[in-house]
Structures are given as C-alpha cells and as structure tokens.
Amino acid sequence: MIEIRWHGRGGQGAKTAAVLLADVASRVGWHAQAFPEYGPERMGAPVVAYNRLSKEAIRIHTPITNPDYVVVLDPSFIGSQSLVRGLGGGEKVLVNTTRSPADLAGALGVPPDVEVIAVDASGIAARHLGRDIPNTPMMAALIGVMEIMELGKLKETLRGRLESKFGDRPELVEGNLKAVEEAFSAIARGGGRPVASTEAAVKSPSRHPAAGWRELPLSGILRGGATSSRWQTGDWRNYRPKHIPENCIHCLLCWVFCPDIAVVVRDGRMVGFDYDHCKGCGICAEECPTKDKAIRMVPEIEEGTGR
Ligand code: SF4
Numbered sequence: 459m460i461e462i463r464w465h466g467r468g469g470q471g472a473k474t475a476a477v478l479l480a481d482v483a484s485r486v487g488w489h490a491q492a493f494p495e496y497g498p499e500r501m502g503a504p505v506v507a508y509n510r511l512s513k514e515a516i517r518i519h520t521p522i523t524n525p526d527y528v529v530v531l532d533p534s535f536i537g538s539q540s541l542v543r544g545l546g547g548g549e550k551v552l553v554n555t556t557r558s559p560a561d562l563a564g565a566l567g568v569p570p571d572v573e574v575i576a577v578d579a580s581g582i583a584a585r586h587l588g589r590d591i592p593n594t595p596m597m598a599a600l601i602g603v604m605e606i607m608e609l610g611k612l613k614e615t616l617r618g619r620l621e622s623k624f625g626d627r628p629e630l631v632e633g634n635l636k637a638v639e640e641a642f643s644a645i646a647r648g649g650g651r652p653v654a655s656t657e658a659a660v661k662s663p664s665r666h667p668a669a670g671w672r673e674l675p676l677s678g679i680l681r682g683g684a685t686s687s688r689w690q691t692g693d694w695r696n697y698r699p700k701h702i703p704e705n706c707i708h709c710l711l712c713w714v715f716c717p718d719i720a721v722v723v724r725d726g727r728m729v730g731f732d733y734d735h736c737k738g739c740g741i742c743a744e745e746c747p748t749k750d751k752a753i754r755m756v757p758e759i760e761e762g763t764g765r
C-alpha cells in the first residue's frame with residue numbers, strides 16, 4: 459500500500475492531480491483511491507487531497523495519517539507544520555520550488571531520514587503551458603519517484619484522459635505531455651534529490667494505522683472553547699498585509715472591517731496584524747481611507763517569511 463498526501467491551494471489542482479494519479483495507476487493494474495479534504499473555502503485557501511494505491515483491493519476508507527509521500531504544490535507552505543504531520547522517517551517529500559534541496563530540507567523541518575525532492579514544476583508548467591499550473595508535472599515527478607510506471611506508458615495513459623478533457627485544445631494536450639516528460643525525466647536523472655540526513659533513521663512506530671472507532675472523536679460536539687483561536691488560518695495566505703505606520707491616522711477602519719479580528723489595536727492605535735489568523739483577504743488594505751495607503755498587500759514569499 460502506498461499512501462500519498464497532496465498540499466495545494468484552492469485553484470492549483472491538488473484534487474485533480476490526485477484523481478489523475480488514481481486514474482492512470484488504475485489503468486496499469488493498481489487499485490486506487492483519491493479523495494480531497496476541504497471546506498467551503500475560497501480560491502487560495504489550503505487544500506489537502508489523498509491517494510491510496512495498492513496491488514490488492516483497498517478495504518480501508520479512513521483518513522491518511524502517516525503518508526509515504528507528501529507532495530507540495532505551493533512553495534508558500536514551506537515551514538508550515540501541516541506538511542510534516544505524520545512523518546516519522548523513511549518518507550519522501552516532493553516540493554514545487556526552485557530552492558536547493560539541501561536548503562529545502564532544513565526549511566521544511568522534516569525528521570531525519572526523510573528524503574526531500576525539489577521539482578521546479580511551476581517553471582516546467584510556464585515553459586510548456588504558459589501558465590503556473592504545477593499539478594500535472596508534480597504528478598509526473600511523483601510517479602517517477604515511486605517508479606510505478608514507465609514514461610512511455612504514463613504518456614500513453616495520460617493522452618486519452620487529456621484529450622477527453624481538452625478535446626478542442628490540442629495545444630493543452632501536447633503542452634501537458636511535454637511538461638510531464640520534463641518533470642519525469644528530471645527525476646529519472648536523479649535531479650532534485652538532496653543528500654539525505656546522515657542521522658540514523660527514525661522508525662515510524664506504525665505504518666498505515668487504521669483508526670478504530672474508539673479513537674475517532676465524537677461528531678456534532680464542540681470539544682472545549684476557543685477552538686477558533688486554535689484554527690490558524692494564517693497559512694491560507696499568499697499575500698500578507700503590511701502596515702506602513704507613517705501613513706496611518708489610526709482611524710481603525712481596518713479593525714472594523716477585518717472579518718478575522720486579525721488587526722491588532724493597542725491603546726486605541728493600530729499596531730499591526732495577527733499573522734496566525736490573518737488569511738490575506740486584503741479587505742483592510744481596500745478600506746484604509748488614507749491617500750497613500752497605510753496598508754499594502756505584498757506577496758507572502760517575497761516578504762522574507764522564510765517560506
Ligand atoms: S488581510 Fe486584512 S482584513 Fe484580511 S484577514 Fe488579514 S488583517 Fe484581516
């Protein structure tokens with residue numbers, strides 16, 4: 459059994475990649491599951507999707523808690539705790555990034571003996587599709603790492619699926635196939651893999667544990683107060699508000715309009731943002747009434763956030 463967890467943002471195609479992977483794997487003899495996990499969130503919010511692949515019939519339908527592979531479609535997640543959840547050692551993490559794999563392993567904070575693989579899927583997509591759609595090249599890279607299919611078979615299997623989806627746009631079919639070939643070939647050449655940690659392997663206590671009914675939380679019950687403050691929506695953000703104090707007149711309109719109570723006010727003055735809960739909607743910047751704007755939205759990655 460191979461278990462996979464995908465991390466992406468709404469609109470990046472994490473769910474589509476999982477479904478596509480299940481589809482192509484099932485055509486070469488694998489039993490496959492693909493399922494997403496998201497709520498009624500907006501484009502850009504974090505989305506998680508899962509795959510199970512097995513040569514035997516898959517009889518479990520529980521959430522995946524200890525994946526063998528983690529695939530990260532958006533580099534702004536680097537540093538987020540959600541990426542390393544359930545990793546104990548021996549897994550592989552593929553990240554869409556131009557960062558060096560060694561640098562990446564440190565930034566991710568993965569346990570020893572987790573292999574980190576950097577794939578410039580956005581660059582590959584831009585070259586062949588003219589847009590930053592990293593899901594298909596990341597899927598091809600994952601298949602290359604898992605070594606479950608030859609490139610020729612992958613392209614042949616994908617072609618039919620792509621033609622049925624983009625029938626009237628042959629350039630998208632060919633572009634996707636070229637992106638798949640480049641990502642798969644980069645992995646086949648050994649590209650993107652870091653020198654793994656030399657520390658001893660930390661063995662995961664149990665692989666693929668299926669939660670029993672006794673372990674599942676009761677549904678329909680709020681288990682304690684302050685649950686919303688523990689729900690850190692800050693990793694939804696791909697743009698962050700930046701306060702420019704010299705332009706601020708402390709009218710507090712940003713505080714009034716913020717839907718997440720993420721504008722911090724002390725002694726009647728606006729002093730900054732609660733980045734654990736600001737999800738980067740930009741309403742505060744829009745509503746700031748000053749001529750030169752006391753709030754500017756800036757890309758999360760370029761703000762030196764370490765992501
Ligand atoms: S971007 Fe501004 S309005 Fe939106 S959640 Fe963050 S602080 Fe609040």
Ligand code: SF4
Nearest residue numbers: 706707709710712746
């Ligand atoms: S809306 Fe603009 S000027 Fe008013 S407190 Fe917020 S940042 Fe300052």
